[in-house]
Amino acid sequence: MRALRVTAALLALLAFLLSSRPTRAQSMSAIGGDARVTMSSAPGLERDAARVRDAVERSLAEIAADLPDLPTPPMIDIRLVRDASELARVAPPGRGVPPWAIGVAYPDLGVLAIATRRGAHVEDPVATARHELAHLALGAALGDHAPRWLHEGFAYQHSAEWSWDRAETLAGMAWFGGIIPISELDARFPAEELPAQRAYAESYDFVGYLARRGRWEDTDDDGDRWPFRRFLRALGHGATLDQAAKSSFGKPLGELFDEWESTLSDRYMFAPIGLLGLAVWMLAAVLLALAWRRRRKQNRVRLARWDREERAADAVAFAQAAAEAKDATPEPASSTDTPGEP
DSSP states (O other): OHHHHHHHHHHHHHHHHHHHSOOSOEEOOOGGGOTTEEEEEOTTOHHHHHHHHHHHHHHHHHHHHTSTTSOOOSOEEEEEEEEGGGHHHHSOTTOOOOTTOSEEEETTTTEEEEEEEETTEEOOHHHHHHHHHHHHHHHHHHGGGSOHHHHHHHHHHTTOOOOHHHHHHHHHHHHHOOOOOGGGGGGGOOSSTGGGHHHHHHHHHHHHHHHHOOSSSOTTOOGGGHHHHHHHHHHHTTOOHHHHHHHHHSSOHHHHHHHHHHHHHHHHTTHHHHHHHHHHHHHHHHHHHHHHHHHHHHHHHHHHHHHHHHHHHHHHHHHHHHHHHHHHSOOOOOOOOOTTOO
């Protein structure tokens, strides 16, 4: 009997400890009936989880169009938390999370961990999910054949999180140099956020250039993304980067990178001049608006003065007319005759 009581006490203690542990997430229903995708979220994030859930199928279809005839993720487990500080708690055991990350993908495990904010900075979980899904899909399609710069650029292609800071980084690289050679780009993603900004910006822009470039260098040949898709497909079937680039774009990767670098200069070298012209135009517009307001105020003052002067003149004219009318009125005649006298 004593043994039963001890066992019951131990079970109760175990149940208490398990119930007191912070739960990883609340289970959500399968997304769109696709059994390979599961969704879980922390309490209170059901609305955000539903938005992510509704966007997943469409995003996966768009991503799959860039990866024809290549493997797809067999299972996708999406975990949504409130703050980025909680990402490590829902990450797979033994896997790290970059300290600046708002979302992270583990392609080999099919797991995505996404946060809705990082401190006071709120992020759209749908855009983050699209970014991380692209990482997941590219990992399943290319395996170890995808370098880091291609991963980051491909994910950007499917999330389109344009950043003014990134544009400033690219403009600075065009003006002052510091473009990272393609052979060194993967090594320039350090553990700190700020030093990695150039590597991210360069990766996003270079892969975007490949996605827009046609089969030939001619700028009128936009290719409709098919050269880019052939490039990825070749990598997925075991080609090297240079082999895939030559078969898809007609040039090795290094020459394509040189092309991109020249377009970067063309696009950003005159950006400050354009921004200066825009600033001058905006200043002129502000000055014009101020001048118009000043002129309008002066006109109101002038009209008010004219109105006062007109009213004063009318009053003077009225007074003069009244005086003249009074002077023109004849006085009644007076008689000095004595009554009864002839």
